[in-house]
Amino acid sequence: MKNIGIFYGSLTGNTESAAKQIQKELGADVAKIFDTASAKASDIEQFSNLIFASSTWNDGDMEEDFEDFLPEISSADLKGKKVAIFGCGDQDSYPDTFVDAIGEIYEAIKEKGCDIVGMVPTDGYDFEESKAVVDEKFVGLPLDEENQGNLTGDRIKTWVNQLKTEFD
Numbered sequence: 172m173k174n175i176g177i178f179y180g181s182l183t184g185n186t187e188s189a190a191k192q193i194q195k196e197l198g199a200d201v202a203k204i205f206d207t208a209s210a211k212a213s214d215i216e217q218f219s220n221l222i223f224a225s226s227t228w229n230d231g232d233m234e235e236d237f238e239d240f241l242p243e244i245s246s247a248d249l250k251g252k253k254v255a256i257f258g259c260g261d262q263d264s265y266p267d268t269f270v271d272a273i274g275e276i277y278e279a280i281k282e283k284g285c286d287i288v289g290m291v292p293t294d295g296y297d298f299e300e301s302k303a304v305v306d307e308k309f310v311g312l313p314l315d316e317e318n319q320g321n322l323t324g325d326r327i328k329t330w331v332n333q334l335k336t337e338f339d
């Protein structure tokens with residue numbers, strides 16, 4: 172597998188902790204991790220495979236650092252890269268905007284010539300609406316520490332195995 176850059180935005184640490192678990196599963200020798208509070212477009216461009224991650228806040232918004240990082244993503248050349256997305260949310264308290272940030276990231280990059288991988292079935296989640304669902308699948312991995320924290324470890328392992336076949 173070619174090199175992987177994980178770029179996350181996290182307010183209370185849940186997405187950060189998941190990013191570290193994902194890095195560990197992929198192997199710290201191939202996967203490097205960046206907090207979007209300080210990362211730049213040039214950091215993005217050095218990787219063949221990318222993972223973008225943001226939690227969802229305020230009824231459907233991206234996490235603030237990730238939102239501020241969007242111009243860096245816009246200015247980066249993503250052509251030919253493989254990109255996967257994940258994020259933390261709370262399906263019980265926010266069933267109408269569950270992990271919307273995943274869907275917003277998807278919208279922001281889908282016309283940039285990259286290949287978006289890591290789609291996840293909606294089975295096992297209980298919510299009403301989500302911008303992260305496109306063609307009946309999540310366009311990235313939703314994690315829910317508030318209600319399904321016991322599933323996070325297995326969900327990450329399964330998703331990373333999928334990425335190992337879908338990344339370059």
Ligand SMILES: Cc1cc2nc3c(=O)[nH]c(=O)nc-3n(C[C@H](O)[C@H](O)[C@H](O)COP(=O)(O)O)c2cc1C
Pocket residue numbers: 180181182183184185186187226227228229230231232234259260261262265268269270271316317
């Ligand atoms: C005020 C507030 C608003 C939230 N809004 C949403 C939301 O719209 N959709 C969602 O899925 N989760 C929402 N959440 C849940 C967070 O996304 C969840 O706690 C997540 O694990 C935080 O991840 P982080 O620590 O990486 O920022 C909200 C939480 C709070 C406290």
